[in-house]
Amino acid sequence: MRRSVSTVILDQFHHPTQVIVGGFATAVLVGTGLLSLPLATESGESARFLDALFTATSAVCLTGLVLVDSETHWSIAGELIIMVLVQAGGLGIMTMATLFAVALSGRMGLRARMLVQVETKTLQMTDLRRVVRNVLILSLGTELLLTLLLGARFMIAYGESFGRSLYLGAFHSISAFNNAGFALWPDSVVRFNTDPWICLTLAAGVIIGGLGFPVLFELRHGWRRPSRWSVLTRITLTLTVVLLVIGTVLLLATEGRNPRTLGPMSGADQLLNAFFGAVMPRSGGFNSIDIAAMYPSSWLAYDALMFIGGGSAGTAGGIKVTTFGLLAYVIWAELRGEPSVNVGRRRVPVQLQRQALTIALVGVGTVAASTYLLLVLNPHRLDQVLFEAISAFATVGVSTGITPQLDAASHALLAILMFVGRVGPLTLGTALALRAKTRHYELPEERLLVG
Amino acid sequence: MRRSVSTVILDQFHHPTQVIVGGFATAVLVGTGLLSLPLATESGESARFLDALFTATSAVCLTGLVLVDSETHWSIAGELIIMVLVQAGGLGIMTMATLFAVALSGRMGLRARMLVQVETKTLQMTDLRRVVRNVLILSLGTELLLTLLLGARFMIAYGESFGRSLYLGAFHSISAFNNAGFALWPDSVVRFNTDPWICLTLAAGVIIGGLGFPVLFELRHGWRRPSRWSVLTRITLTLTVVLLVIGTVLLLATEGRNPRTLGPMSGADQLLNAFFGAVMPRSGGFNSIDIAAMYPSSWLAYDALMFIGGGSAGTAGGIKVTTFGLLAYVIWAELRGEPSVNVGRRRVPVQLQRQALTIALVGVGTVAASTYLLLVLNPHRLDQVLFEAISAFATVGVSTGITPQLDAASHALLAILMFVGRVGPLTLGTALALRAKTRHYELPEERLLVG
Numbered sequence A, B: 001m002r003r004s005v006s007t008v009i010l011d012q013f014h015h016p017t018q019v020i021v022g023g024f025a026t027a028v029l030v031g032t033g034l035l036s037l038p039l040a041t042e043s044g045e046s047a048r049f050l051d052a053l054f055t056a057t058s059a060v061c062l063t064g065l066v067l068v069d070s071e072t073h074w075s076i077a078g079e080l081i082i083m084v085l086v087q088a089g090g091l092g093i094m095t096m097a098t099l100f101a102v103a104l105s106g107r108m109g110l111r112a113r114m115l116v117q118v119e120t121k122t123l124q125m126t127d128l129r130r131v132v133r134n135v136l137i138l139s140l141g142t143e144l145l146l147t148l149l150l151g152a153r154f155m156i157a158y159g160e161s162f163g164r165s166l167y168l169g170a171f172h173s174i175s176a177f178n179n180a181g182f183a184l185w186p187d188s189v190v191r192f193n194t195d196p197w198i199c200l201t202l203a204a205g206v207i208i209g210g211l212g213f214p215v216l217f218e219l220r221h222g223w224r225r226p227s228r229w230s231v232l233t234r235i236t237l238t239l240t241v242v243l244l245v246i247g248t249v250l251l252l253a254t255e256g257r258n259p260r261t262l263g264p265m266s267g268a269d270q271l272l273n274a275f276f277g278a279v280m281p282r283s284g285g286f287n288s289i290d291i292a293a294m295y296p297s298s299w300l301a302y303d304a305l306m307f308i309g310g311g312s313a314g315t316a317g318g319i320k321v322t323t324f325g326l327l328a329y330v331i332w333a334e335l336r337g338e339p340s341v342n343v344g345r346r347r348v349p350v351q352l353q354r355q356a357l358t359i360a361l362v363g364v365g366t367v368a369a370s371t372y373l374l375l376v377l378n379p380h381r382l383d384q385v386l387f388e389a390i391s392a393f394a395t396v397g398v399s400t401g402i403t404p405q406l407d408a409a410s411h412a413l414l415a416i417l418m419f420v421g422r423v424g425p426l427t428l429g430t431a432l433a434l435r436a437k438t439r440h441y442e443l444p445e446e447r448l449l450v451g
Ligand SMILES: [K+]
Pocket: A062, A063, A064, A179, A180, A181, A283, A284, A285, A395, A396, A397
């Protein structure tokens, strides 16, 4: 009996696109239904269909864009529904992405270095269970730790009750670790922007969740031996640090003179908020300074950071740092006239380069076409609309404030963008990779994750 | 003696980057010097250094962005200098790009299908002469025809004198064929926007010049046998038609309702001006409707059309339709799971795919970084500044009107962008191609031009 269940599940992995799309679509529909219940709203009346659909999509896809203020519009029950949807979306994406990575590694005849125990070439039930168990332990463990850190602070420094502190702590840790960006304050977390405890805890949650499960798993089991880290882990960590430093420096240099954002702050607070501001576009979605008041140059910097996104097989969005890093390697090799692209001592298969190219350019095309449609449909400017489109596509959830003002067609478009942005790169990446043929090269190949 | 001259010239082709960059830099410097002469200005005083440098760069690089109104600021002598610089820039880019294409064909061991007479594997003096002669005949012949068409119209319909008509005809044909976009009216050609004769003649000049010499040469000698056209010609013609149709349709659909642009016009005039508006971003640079009054969605459509640009080895800018088309083929092959990328019955070498990727993404990076700098330096919005940056990089020359308002550092940056946009893709493409090794594939390869 158990055998047949596992067979049924494993059979699905021949149709990864359907599994991922079907799974997320089901979660969105169930969430929409639940949020449409009268008990989900503060007013006790059923939410508008579009509000329920948009919020459910935003939660399941870990985005955080909202049409209605989360705290005042939804009841505690509604907030709990959002929390569960976020948790389901996060666990789902991590599990599925990791499983496909394992399955692909087996199929490609490569060592699944990210999961050192996996020795067989086919995906077996033990792997399925092991991956799910490890994802659960890692997610819930990290979230528990973050909950305690946040809850303690809410109780000690802000005089909240024990229960309320625990609730706020749990909601925002889940929101942070899953890169969902939902907050129970109308100003996101601007009110805490001089509190390093809150800001750094949230930032840590976003960064950790955004690294992706394979990297986290490898770090947990092999953090003492950086020399043996996989290429995936090295690229992800390097680019995470590089992008955080670039983001922090750019925000300090420009917003440091903005009287409506970092300008009036002390040096330490400027650094804290510039760092927080560099973490959130990739793709946490909280904000500790008023995004509408940021300079247009910072919006553009956000656009770039959001589009690149975080790590593969994690809760972050965007085309992923692995895709971006791989393309950088390809360009660098090409400019130096090297016939092959090597990362570390691994040769990157041509097929994989082409996948990265496809994911990046299909992403550019999707964002460009959506931005054009949003511009045609609404009276807003390119800087606002591009920011909104990339925020949805890269499932970041920050906004210059125009989200509720857009028309219904645009809201539907944003919901589609969030969905496509969440499942698109993964299904595209998996579908493309499943088709790849094994090839022969001089150096051993390594299958990087892209998308 | 002749032998040694040819040897000296041919030796240069081992250093194509220096030849191209050196040639254009010299032309810019000479042009700056000439435009700094008191006789070049209407006022009789020496032009500001930055005005002279910016105008000379804009002319040599076939861009058409201006800090000062061409007609009122420059004397007839100054206008003639601009005309000569444009002609030099156009002949220079066509000759050099074609020569490198021939040289590369020889080096790559491929048949130089675009120049059917070339049978030898090394570039010889006869080829050099033949290319220069053919470029001259084709350019000057087309420009003469356009001059007669425009001049006749200026004399008959607008009551200009014979001499003035000839002068206006020559200036604007040279400007059109070389995709330079300089006009001797402060509103570009808005005053002629109900005159199909003028508009269609200018559009024809821009389209023909923008196809590129290899395509024009092949069309001239083999227009009766489309089945034998090279892949280069087929991609260039197809994408030219496709992009013109898309641009026209988008402008009709959106600007057709804009009371400040196409709205008040008759249906025929709307069609004429939408078509003209679709031709000019690729990369003619004239405008028959007020660009500042266009909707932000049209600016974004222009951004995309400008970035893609026109044909290789011609007077157009941008990453070129060949680069864009090749990337589209790569993505299409990847999405369909095909291991190799075939265009027509030719397999596209992996090296060439990587070159196209490099040219496109280096272009994206250049535009993004420049736009960010312009945003930091100036109080303008993303839509205006991105438009300006792409217009300069793709050597188009249209503007939302902010060019003169930008600060001096931004003017220098725009001049650099124009220069990089003109010589960058070609030098990059040539330098990358010269490094390529011959490889073995199932299908015969064809060396497409990219950049
Ligand atoms: K998010």
